[in-house]
Amino acid sequence: MIDLVSDTVTQPSPEMRKAIAAAEVGDSQRGEDPTVNRLQEVVCELLGKEAALFLPSATMANQIAYKVHTNPGDEIIMDRTSHPILFEAGAPAQLSGIMIHHVNGDRGVFTEEDVLAAIRPDEPDEPPTSLVSIEQTHNQGGGKIWPLGTLMGVSQVAREHGLGIHMDGSRLMNASVASGISAREYAYPVDSITLCFSKGLGAPVGAALAGPKDFVKQGRRRQQTFGGAMRQAGIIAAGALYGLQHNIDRLAEDHANAKLLAERLADEEAIDINPSEVETNIMYFRIKGMTGIEFCDRLMEHGVRMGGYQNGRVRAVTHLDISRADVLQAADAVHRMLIDVRVPA
Numbered sequence: 001m002i003d004l005v006s007d008t009v010t011q012p013s014p015e016m017r018k019a020i021a022a023a024e025v026g027d028s029q030r031g032e033d034p035t036v037n038r039l040q041e042v043v044c045e046l047l048g049k050e051a052a053l054f055l056p057s058a059t060m061a062n063q064i065a066y067k068v069h070t071n072p073g074d075e076i077i078m079d080r081t082s083h084p085i086l087f088e089a090g091a092p093a094q095l096s097g098i099m100i101h102h103v104n105g106d107r108g109v110f111t112e113e114d115v116l117a118a119i120r121p122d123e124p125d126e127p128p129t130s131l132v133s134i135e136q137t138h139n140q141g142g143g144k145i146w147p148l149g150t151l152m153g154v155s156q157v158a159r160e161h162g163l164g165i166h167m168d169g170s171r172l173m174n175a176s177v178a179s180g181i182s183a184r185e186y187a188y189p190v191d192s193i194t195l196c197f198s199k200g201l202g203a204p205v206g207a208a209l210a211g212p213k214d215f216v217k218q219g220r221r222r223q224q225t226f227g228g229a230m231r232q233a234g235i236i237a238a239g240a241l242y243g244l245q246h247n248i249d250r251l252a253e254d255h256a257n258a259k260l261l262a263e264r265l266a267d268e269e270a271i272d273i274n275p276s277e278v279e280t281n282i283m284y285f286r287i288k289g290m291t292g293i294e295f296c297d298r299l300m301e302h303g304v305r306m307g308g309y310q311n312g313r314v315r316a317v318t319h320l321d322i323s324r325a326d327v328l329q330a331a332d333a334v335h336r337m338l339i340d341v342r343v344p345a
């Protein structure tokens with residue numbers, strides 16, 4: 001099967017497994033795991049931040065960041081299609097007791113005007129606004145990249161109003177490779193940043209949360225609170241480290257493959273997609289005449305998996321286990337499937 005359902009489905013390569021098997025380990029809850037410590041140093045260097053924590057998931061990284069940045073009853077600003085709103089099981093409300101003020105961005109990217117309009121006045125009966133959270137790249141926006149200028153504008157407004165700013169940079173490296181702008185440059189305007197190793201970087205487990213020393217010190221306590229402090233975690237950190245060392249530059253292949261797939265799909269009359277909007281490894285398209293779920297069920301019979309929704313929306317994601325030939329084969333499968341549907345036997 002050609003699996004385009006997500007970039008989380010990647011298998012650790014034999015070389016990555018070797019690095020995992022050979023990892024030096026210690027009790028990382030005590031700060032004694034050399035591989036975890038090394039990974040945290042590499043992340044600090046990559047992002048230009050003072051300190052970092054290795055964590056089990058990007059969801060936990062986001063939630064620790066919110067916990068540290070806010071008090072219960074605070075409001076935080078983010079796009080309405082953000083991962084923490086849609087796919088973190090209500091965690092901001094459960095774990096931090098905070099409210100979300102959602103704004104309507106353009107495929108996830110919002111502006112300083114949007115932030116200004118969302119900040120609550122400092123009145124005793126209004127919830128205090130304390131944080132802006134942005135997603136780089138924006139998953140539901142089809143892997144859209146936050147332009148650096150827009151990010152800097154939003155950051156400046158946040159700072160002028162005494163707000164923190166967090167970046168869910170689960171796919172930051174995709175943004176960096178696609179734009180040629182370094183991860184450090186994107187990380188500079190934000191206080192804290194989440195990085196995910198189990199997406200395009202191809203590791204089986206793990207994420208990092210980076211920021212100023214004091215922020216990470218408080219985050220370390222929340223890591224314990226949320227049950228994310230681990231022991232010989234170098235076993236999994238080694239996979240993450242391998243991903244950072246070997247799988248960043250190759251993200252360009254995923255982007256080229258995504259563009260190629262989008263261009264092929266655009267040739268289908270029944271598919272509505274704009275290939276010029278495909279900036280990284282994620283694409284959304286609309287299918288006419290059936291639901292996204294029906295489309296994906298039929299496509300599975302042709303050996304290709306994508307992610308379908310009730311409303312005719314379909315998502316396809318490229319990753320390191322997908323080659324150019326796979327993408328061409330997937331486009332061909334879509335073509336044949338649509339012909340079968342049009343001309344019933």
Ligand SMILES: *Cc1c(COP(=O)(O)O)cnc(C)c1O
Nearest residue numbers: 057058059083135139168170196
């Ligand atoms: C996948 C994802 C996460 C969560 O990552 P996990 O490691 O699976 O918890 C957070 N934010 C975005 C934008 C994601 O795509």
